[in-house]
Amino acid sequence: MKDRFNLYRFASPATFYPLAGRLIPWFTALAVIFGLAGLWIGMLVAPTDFQQGEGYRIIFIHVPASWMSMFIYLVMAFWAAIGLAFNTRLSGMMAQALAPTGALMAFISLWTGALWGKPMWGAWWVWDARLTSELILLFLYIGYMALTAAIDDVRRADKAGGLMLLVGVVNVPIIYFSVKWWNTLHQGSSINLTKSSMATTMLWGMLLMALCFWMYSIAVALVRARSIMLERERHTDWAKALLTGDEK
Amino acid sequence: MLEADNLECVRGERRLFAGLGFRLEAGELLYLQGKNGSGKTSLLRMLIGLLPPESGEIRWQGESIKTQADEFRANLCYLGHLNAIKEELTPLENLLAAARMADEILSEDDALDALEQVGLAGREDLACRYLSQGQKRRVALARLVKEKRPLWILDEPFVALDVAAVDWLAGIISGHLQRGGLAVMTTHQHVDIAAGAVRELRLS
Amino acid sequence: MLKIVTAVISRDLKLAMRRQADIVSALFFFIIVVSLFPLGIGPEPDLLRKLAPGVLWVAALLATMLSLPRLFADDHRDGTLEQLALSPYPLGLVVTGKVIAHWLVSGLPLALIAPVLGIQFDLSVDALLVLTGAILLGTPALSGIGAIGAALTLGLRGGGVLLSLLVLPLYIPVLIFGAGAVDATVAGLGGEGHLSLLAALTFASLGFAPWATAAALKIALE
Numbered sequence: 001m002k003d004r005f006n007l008y009r010f011a012s013p014a015t016f017y018p019l020a021g022r023l024i025p026w027f028t029a030l031a032v033i034f035g036l037a038g039l040w041i042g043m044l045v046a047p048t049d050f051q052q053g054e055g056y057r058i059i060f061i062h063v064p065a066s067w068m069s070m071f072i073y074l075v076m077a078f079w080a081a082i083g084l085a086f087n088t089r090l091s092g093m094m095a096q097a098l099a100p101t102g103a104l105m106a107f108i109s110l111w112t113g114a115l116w117g118k119p120m121w122g123a124w125w126v127w128d129a130r131l132t133s134e135l136i137l138l139f140l141y142i143g144y145m146a147l148t149a150a151i152d153d154v155r156r157a158d159k160a161g162g163l164m165l166l167v168g169v170v171n172v173p174i175i176y177f178s179v180k181w182w183n184t185l186h187q188g189s190s191i192n193l194t195k196s197s198m199a200t201t202m203l204w205g206m207l208l209m210a211l212c213f214w215m216y217s218i219a220v221a222l223v224r225a226r227s228i229m230l231e232r233e234r235h236t237d238w239a240k241a242l243l244t245g246d247e248k
Numbered sequence: 249m250l251e252a253d254n255l256e257c258v259r260g261e262r263r264l265f266a267g268l269g270f271r272l273e274a275g276e277l278l279y280l281q282g283k284n285g286s287g288k289t290s291l292l293r294m295l296i297g298l299l300p301p302e303s304g305e306i307r308w309q310g311e312s313i314k315t316q317a318d319e320f321r322a323n324l325c326y327l328g329h330l331n332a333i334k335e336e337l338t339p340l341e342n343l344l345a346a347a348r349m350a351d352e353i354l355s356e357d358d359a360l361d362a363l364e365q366v367g368l369a370g371r372e373d374l375a376c377r378y379l380s381q382g383q384k385r386r387v388a389l390a391r392l393v394k395e396k397r398p399l400w401i402l403d404e405p406f407v408a409l410d411v412a413a414v415d416w417l418a419g420i421i422s423g424h425l426q427r428g429g430l431a432v433m434t435t436h437q438h439v440d441i442a443a444g445a446v447r448e449l450r451l452s
Numbered sequence: 453m454l455k456i457v458t459a460v461i462s463r464d465l466k467l468a469m470r471r472q473a474d475i476v477s478a479l480f481f482f483i484i485v486v487s488l489f490p491l492g493i494g495p496e497p498d499l500l501r502k503l504a505p506g507v508l509w510v511a512a513l514l515a516t517m518l519s520l521p522r523l524f525a526d527d528h529r530d531g532t533l534e535q536l537a538l539s540p541y542p543l544g545l546v547v548t549g550k551v552i553a554h555w556l557v558s559g560l561p562l563a564l565i566a567p568v569l570g571i572q573f574d575l576s577v578d579a580l581l582v583l584t585g586a587i588l589l590g591t592p593a594l595s596g597i598g599a600i601g602a603a604l605t606l607g608l609r610g611g612g613v614l615l616s617l618l619v620l621p622l623y624i625p626v627l628i629f630g631a632g633a634v635d636a637t638v639a640g641l642g643g644e645g646h647l648s649l650l651a652a653l654t655f656a657s658l659g660f661a662p663w664a665t666a667a668a669l670k671i672a673l674e
Contacts, residue, residue, distance in 0.1 A: 084667075139621040146617055150608045153260060159671045160604050164618060167600055167664055171622050174653075178625035182632065235261050296538060298673050322540035330531025334463075336470040348459040351540050375470075 013229045014238040016090055020222040027222065031215035038208030046201045055119045062112035064210040065105045066130075068217055069137055072102035076144075077169040080162030092158025093232070095165065096148055097225035101217045103141035109134050129183035133176045140168045154232055249273055250295070250399060250430055255304035257290050264290055265451055268304070274398070274428045275444030277421070279435065282451030288434045289329070291451070292403050295432060296326045308399070322351065325397045329404050331388040335377035339363055339387045342376060346391060354394060362393035367413070382408050392420050400424060402433040414439060456541040460549025461556070468557045474519065475557050482515035482562055486569045497574040504573035505583065505634035512562050512587060512630075513623050516594045519558045520619070521612045523550065523602040524669065537673055543666035551595045551662060559591025575638070582637040586650060590630040593654040596661035597622050603668035625653055
């Protein structure tokens, strides 16, 4: 890790590839540990909610997934900005590697939201501001993936995708506030998701699950980045050496 | 003075060329040669600043074209293999519109004169979609008649022209070089052009 | 600076005038879509009044989408886009001109025909006025944001569908405030707040979108 501050060296795929390979098992292990601890607290330790019964326990998945879906989009936009500013090869690959995980998180968030909504609100779907924004976020992820998939030239795909991400990041707050405003106009007193003060154990459970999702996202993103990298760089010396020599 | 230094071009997964450089002074002509797919058009697109080189630098009057983009483009006239004319507009409208977009001063009389020189007298008010391929190419070339900018970059300018038109165009380019202009062009034909010096660059 | 914008506008308008079929068909698409709704939901005036703002706005978004793929594609195909990119003016100004021209031939006709269609939905005179104003104010933002998508998808397979996928989510704020203005007027609350937010959106997107579009065009031209 002595090269930590040398961005260009770190950003070179030949350095990144083996480094990522060494990191993946650690992140996977952490994801499993945090996940088990979080589930244990969430499912067994945390008290049953007096209003919502056992059904509320889905928030231990729902809330971390929503956080991650938003956070991953920001991270992708960060990589996009780096990529467009410094023209580094790694950034585009990272953004593309993160996209499916981000979309998955948005989808999980919507799905668990619907599962939770049915007993809570009596409907699978309500046009709640947060749920609607999450849906739009999923659309943005899908748009990004469709755009990068449609462009054959990887350089152009990275740049165009990056620009789309930045446009999205500028728009996400505007979309969020407009949806929120629209929602309050149309629903009057809307349903408030987090009105009860959360018990400390619940907070811990959620925190652990969030860490688990975080580690999981890093691990899968690294795996995906490694395969994207190998595919794109298969003509370079280091990739050839790797493919013909020992699989490290 | 146009200089290229250590240019590298990568398209997709292929490296088309690397370590390419040249230097072109006022009044000189550079021929780019090479097979199809050797990167001639890519090099031209680098020279006009649309394609950033993988590595290396292009300088105009000693300064990188990246840092002086707007001024550089004000010195540049590029003719691609596409005609860049609008089928719905007449040749006259096309010329005038192109000049306005490029921030060049072109009076209607000059435009009419240019069209006459390329043999389109009497067709200046006919929408371009009614013209033949060769005639459309001439509309595109008519731009060069009154063009005063010092650097001309021409991609296959002689394609689809008959013998008389080739001679005429060679004369136009010679005149430009004699006025102290520079020209870079790709061509498959051999055409005699009077120039201060003719350089050749072969891409393989 | 203004010279290039007006030069691009006048060129694009001239081209559009010689291809009027495009403008007319987008307009008829708008009219037909809007007219289909009452047939689908029934003729009760109360229901129609309630649905009118949303229906008109969604139809306006879709009608704008129709003409977007061609915003740069024609210029790209015949090589004019390269020449525009080589103009000594910043590309963002050229794009501004193209966006304004696009609005003049796509957004403006929608705004002019909208009150007539609003009558089909039994809207009051006040609501009709606000509807026209909202479409006038909001459609430039649609052209501006749409231009980014059009530039990003330039020359791609299935570009048109992809374009809608990219651009429609970004249109949501315009839809909300545009339809909200009419809604609020119908409800007797006054639509000024919505209209001013809509104007803010339009100004922001006209300031920002052309430069993002220019960056996207440069990527596409590489």
